[in-house]
Amino acid sequence: MSVIVILLLVSLAIAGGFLIAFLWSVNDGQFEDNYSPAQRILFEDDEKEE
C-alpha cells in the first residue's frame, strides 16, 4: 500500500509543475494582452521571403 504514498508524491509534483507554470505565465504578463499574440502569429515574415 505504501506505493500509494509514492504515487501521491509524484502526482503532487506534477500538479506543482503546473502551478509553477501558471505563476510564471502570470509573472510574464501573458494575461495582460490577449489580442496581439493571436494577431501576431498571422503576420507574414516578408523579409525572409524576399
Added chain:
Amino acid sequence: MSPNKTHTHILCDHCGDMCSGNGITLEEKVFCCEGCKSVYLILNEYNLCTYYSLNDRPGKSQKNNIRRDKYAFLDDPEIAQKLIQFTGNQQTHVTFYLPQMHCSSCLWLLENIRKVNPAIISSRVNFSQKEIFLTFDTTQTSLRDIVETLTRIGYEPHLSMEDITEAQIQSSNKKGWYKVGLAGFCFANIMMLSIPDYFSENHAIEPLIGKTFSTLILGLSIPVITYCASDFFVNAWQGLKTKYLNIDVPIALALLITFGRSLYEIISGTGTGYLDSMSGIVFFMLVGRILQDRTYRTISFDRDFRSFFPIAVNVIRNDKIKSVPVSEIKKNDILQIHHQELIPADAILSKGNAEIDYSFVTGESLPVTINIGEIIYAGGKQMGGAIELLVVKQVSQSYLTNLWNKDHYQTEQPGSNSFIDLLSKHFTYIILAIAGIAGGYWWWQGEIHLMWNAFTTILIVACPCALLLAANFTSGNILRILSRNKLYLKNASVIESLAKIDTIVFDKTGTLTQNIKLSVRYEGHLLSRQLKMQIASVLLHSNHPLSKAVLTYIDMTEVTLAENLKIIDHKGIEAWIDDHHFKIGSPSFVGTDLTTKNGSQVCISMDGQYTGTFTVSNAYRLGISSLFQSLKSKFTLALISGDNASEHPYLQEKMGADSELLFNQSPLEKLAYINYLQDNKKANVLMIGDGLNDAGALKASRVGLAVCDDDNNFTPAADGIIHASKVSILDHIMNYVRSGKQIILFSFGISILYNIIGLYFAVQGTLAPVIAAILMPASSISIILITYGLSQWMAKKYKLI
C-alpha cells in the same frame, strides 16, 4: 453657366473619411488630405503596404498637420530623461501611449517600425494598454527623432505633463492571480487527499497512509491560511482598529478557528479537521474578488489636469523661442501657441487671431473668437494660426487647475457605506449567540469535549463567506454587463452608491447635446434653389466647422463657380457668383447687428443686402426626452449648464415643472450646487457631465459619471465613464443597478438555508468533515449560479443584454 459638378461619396483609402470633391488621387489610391497621402507614401517607400491589406482603411485622419518643431522640447535632456525608462551605453528603452491604436494593422505596422527608422532596435506592442515599448540605438538617433517617426506614420504618442511629474504606477492584479492559482492548487489537492477519509470509518485506513495524508493536508493548507487568505486578516485588523465590524472580521475569525481546530485534531490524532472546506472557501472567495475587481486597462478614472496638459510649451524670452516645461511657466511670460495646441495657463491674448476650442473645458465644440486683450482660460485649444499670449497666472494657479486642486472633503463616511457589512454584523452577533448557547448547554450537561466541539463547529459553519460570495459575484457580473453597455464603473462599491441615488444632475453641452451633430436653423429671406446653390458654392471653399454644418444643412450637390474668392480668417468669405457679390460669415463681417442668441451665427448678404442667418447649435441626443419621461417619476432631476438660458423653456417642459434648471453656471458654482444638494438637502446626487468644467462637480457628487464620445477620449476624473450613445438608456441602467441588492439578499437567504442544515449538526457537536465538505462547495456553487442567473435575467428584463 459653368458645368455642374456632382459629388459622389469617395472614402479616403487611408482613414476612411469622406473626401471633399474627388480627393487627392495617387496611383490607384484616393486620399482625403495631404496628411493621409504622406503616410501612404512613407509606408509605400519602406514596403509596408501590408498595412492596407490587413484591414480596410485602417488609418486615422491626418488632417491636423503637426508643426515641424513641435517636439523640439524632447531635445532637452532633462525632459527626455523623465520619459525614458532605461538608458545604457547604446540602448534606450521607452514606452509610449498611442491612443490611435485600434486594429491588427496598427499592431503590424508598429512592430515593423524599424523598417522606417533603422535606429529602432525592437518594438513591442501591448494592445490592450495601447502602448508601444521601443528599444533604440542612442548613437544613431534621439528620442525626438523616434517620436517624430511615430508621428509621421500617423501614431502621435500622447505625451502629457503627467508622464513627467510622477512615475506611472502600474496597478497590476498579478498578486490576486498568484493567490487564486495557489489556493486552487492547494484546494484541489487537499480535496483529493481527503476523499479516503470521507468514505472510511475510523481506523479503516492504514496508519502510515492516514498519517502521510493528514501531514500533507496540513502542509498544503499552510500557504492557504498564511498567504492566500492574508487579505482577509489585514482587512479584518484594519476594521477592528477603526472599531468597525466589517465582513472580513467574522470571516477571519472562522478561518482562524477552523485552522486552529484542524491543527489540534491532526496533531493529537483525533481527526482530520476541516482544512478541505477552509481552502475551498478561500479559493471561491478569491475568485469572486478577482471577478469583481476586474479593471479596464485602457480606461483611467483618476485623471487630473496634468494628463490633459502638454509637457512643454514655447516661451519667448529675449526675442528667442525656447521650449519650457509647463510647470516652469511664470507670470508675465510670453507664450507662443500654435494650431491645435492647448493653452496651459490663464493668459491674455497679445498677438494673432485666436479662435479657441473650449471643448475640453465645456464640451462645446464650436470655437470661440477672442479679441486681443481678452483673457483665455487654461484648457482651451487654439484653432488656426500661431498666437502669442501673456501669462497672467501660473499653471497651478489657473482657474481650472485651481478647481481641481481644491480639496473637496470626501463624502465617504466610514461605517455606513455598505449594507453587506451591516448585514454581516447582525449575522455575526446571532452566530456568536447561537455558539454561546450551544456551548453553554453542553457545559451544563457536563460534556466539556462536546462543548468545544459545538462551539467551534458552529463558528466554522456559520462563516458569512456565502454573503461575501453573493456580493462579489453579483457585483462582478453587474460590472461585466454594464461594461458591455459601455458604462465602465471604477469599482464595485459604485454599484451600491448608484443604487442609493435619488437626485440626478445633468450638464447640458456635450451631455444632453451631441458634439458631432449640429442642428442648423435658418431665418431670413426664402431659400430658393438657386440661392442654396450659390451659398453652397461659396461655403465649399471653407474648412470652418460652421461652414460645414451649413453645407450639410442645405444639402446641395450642384455647385457653380465662385470667382474672386476671398477668405478672411475668423470672419468669413466673400465671392462673386453669377455677377452677384456674396458675403458669408459672422454678423459683424456681413454688417448686421444681431443680438447674440444661442449658438453661433452664419450671416449671408447678397450685393450688400442682408439675406438671412443660419443659427448653428448643438443638437440634443436621441432618446433624451423619453429618458426624462421615465426618470422624472423616480428621481429629482436638475440641470446645471454653463450656457445661457435660451433652452430653458424646452428643457423645463421635458424635465418636469419641479426640476431645478440653472444656467450660466461657472465650474465653481456647479461644485457649490452639488455640495448644497448633498449637505442641505441630504440628497444622494448622481452628476453626469463631460468636460473639465464639470470636474469639480463630478468629484464632489456621490457618484460622478463622465460622458465620452470616443473610447479613447480623455475624460475628467470620475466614478464611472459612460459612452455618449448610452446616456439615453440611463433609466434602464438605474433600475438594473437597484436590482443588484435584491439579488444579493436573495442568494444570501439561500445560503442561510445551507447554514441551518450545517448548524443542525454543529449544535449537536457532530459535524463530520464529510458533511462540511459537501455543504461548503454546494452552497458556494449554488450561490455562484443563482447570482449569475438572476443578474443575467434582470439584465434581460431591463433590456441591457
